[in-house]
Amino acid sequence: MRHLVTTLLITFACALSVPATAQSELPVPILKAPYHLPVFKNEYVTLLNIYVPPGRNTGYHTHTGDSVSVNIEEADMTNQDFGSPQPGPAQRSQRGRPNYADYRKQSRSHKASNVGTTPFHNVSFIFNSPDSGRFTPSSRAGVAEYVQVMDNERVRGWRLALEPGHAAGVITQQAPGIRIVLDGGEIVESVPGQPDRPMNPKLGEFYWQEPSVTRTVRNIGATRVELLEFELK
Numbered sequence: 001m002r003h004l005v006t007t008l009l010i011t012f013a014c015a016l017s018v019p020a021t022a023q024s025e026l027p028v029p030i031l032k033a034p035y036h037l038p039v040f041k042n043e044y045v046t047l048l049n050i051y052v053p054p055g056r057n058t059g060y061h062t063h064t065g066d067s068v069s070v071n072i073e074e075a076d077m078t079n080q081d082f083g084s085p086q087p088g089p090a091q092r093s094q095r096g097r098p099n100y101a102d103y104r105k106q107s108r109s110h111k112a113s114n115v116g117t118t119p120f121h122n123v124s125f126i127f128n129s130p131d132s133g134r135f136t137p138s139s140r141a142g143v144a145e146y147v148q149v150m151d152n153e154r155v156r157g158w159r160l161a162l163e164p165g166h167a168a169g170v171i172t173q174q175a176p177g178i179r180i181v182l183d184g185g186e187i188v189e190s191v192p193g194q195p196d197r198p199m200n201p202k203l204g205e206f207y208w209q210e211p212s213v214t215r216t217v218r219n220i221g222a223t224r225v226e227l228l229e230f231e232l233k
Contacts, residue, residue: 025059025060025111026060027060027061027062027082027109028059028060028061028062029061029062029064030048030061030062030063030064030126031046031048032061033058033059033061034056034057034058034059035050035051035052035053035056035058036048036050036058036061037049037050037051040206040208041128042128042208043128044127044128044129044176044232045125045126045127045128045178045232046125046126046128047123047124047125047126047178047206048122048123048124048125048126049123049204050069050120050121050122050123050124051119051120051121051122052075052077052112052114052119052120052121053114053119054075054114054116054117054118054119055114055115056113056114057111057112057113057114058111058112058113059111060082060109060110060111061109061110061111062107062108062109063101063103063107063108063109064103064104064107065103065104065126065127065128065130066100066101066102066103066104066126066127066130066154067100067101067124067125067126067127068098068099068100068124068125068150068154068155068157068230069098069099069101069122069123069124069125070096070097070098070099070122070123070124070180070182070228071093071094071095071096071097071099071121071122072095072096072121072122072123072180072182072203072204073093073095073118073119073120073121073204074092074093074094074095074118075092075093075114075116075118075119075120075121076090076091076092076093076114076115076116076117076118077090077091077092077093077112077113077114077115077116077120078090078091078112078113078115079091079110079111079112079113080110080111080113081108081109081110082109082110082111087111087113090115090116092116093120093122095182096159096182096226096228098149098150098157098228100150100152100154100155104130121204123180123204123206125178125230127154127232132153132154132233133233134232134233135174135175135176135211135231135232135233136174136175136233137155137156137174137175137177137231137232137233138156138171138172138173138174138175138231140158140171142169143168143169143170143171144169145160145161145162145166145167145168145169146158146159146160146168146169146171146229147159147160147161149228150230153233154232154233155177155230155231155232155233156230156231156233157228157229157230157231158228158229158230159226159227159228160217160225160226160227160228160229161183161224161225161226161227162187162217162218162219162224162225162226163219163224164185164219164220164221164222164223164224165219165220166218166219167216167217167218167219168216168217168218169216170214170215170216171214171215171216172212172213172214172215173209173210173211173212173213173214173215173229173231174211174212174231175211175231175232175233176208176209176210176211176231176232177208177209177211177229177230177231177232178206178207178208178209178229178230179206179207179209179227179228179229179230180204180205180206180227180228180229180230181201181202181203181204181205181206181226181227182203182226182227182228183203183223183224183225183226184200184201184202184203184205184223184225185200185201185219185221185222185223185224185225186198186199186200186219186220186221186222186225187199187200187201187217187218187219187220187221187225188217188218188220189215189216189217190215190216190217190218191213191214191215192214198220200221201225201227209229211231
């Protein structure tokens with residue numbers, strides 16, 4: 001009994017010796033991280049809308065899968081790996097830059113802090129399965145308006161920028177995927193056999209897109225429209 005009491009006292013003393021900040025800042029899964037809002041999920045991906053105001057941080061969180069992210073707005077951010085004594089130097093996130101990160105073999109726990117004056121806004125989709133090879137995306141070769149920005153074992157992506165009055169050539173989307181809006185405005189999508197569909201997407205919005213759809217996109221507004229489109233593999 002005396003031995004048990006001594007052990008409990010030692011355990012309690014050790015717990016008190018750990019700083020409160022260290023206890024409260026243990027990493028959480030990325031889907032539970034501050035300012036990471038899961039807004040869409042299906043059998044293929046989970047989509048996060050990440051919005052970190054100036055002066056705020058994401059808390060320590062852990063990446064375990066692979067994902068694609070797109071910076072919607074520029075911001076000055078620092079990153080601090082869990083266990084590191086201090087964050088690295090601030091870096092400015094580039095607006096419209098797509099990035100693929102793979103943590104399937106080695107997870108990463110870190111905290112990102114917004115040290116600038118503008119919000120950090122990022123849209124990311126995390127793959128729900130570690131395996132690829134289920135789909136064959138389109139190439140969109142020969143359609144000049146679609147500029148390929150990513151191609152790896154998991155996803156292929158393009159940038160589509162249209163000035164007012166301009167239209168993109170016809171493409172057929174072969175695999176399911178996601179559209180992310182960088183510059184919003186009025187567009188019309190035309191699909192054979194269906195009425196034209198006007199829409200007015202806004203900055204940072206996103207849309208799930210089904211496969212086997214042939215379409216053209218036309219800018220009918222007064223401002224430049226820029227979209228990123230991804231097809232899964």
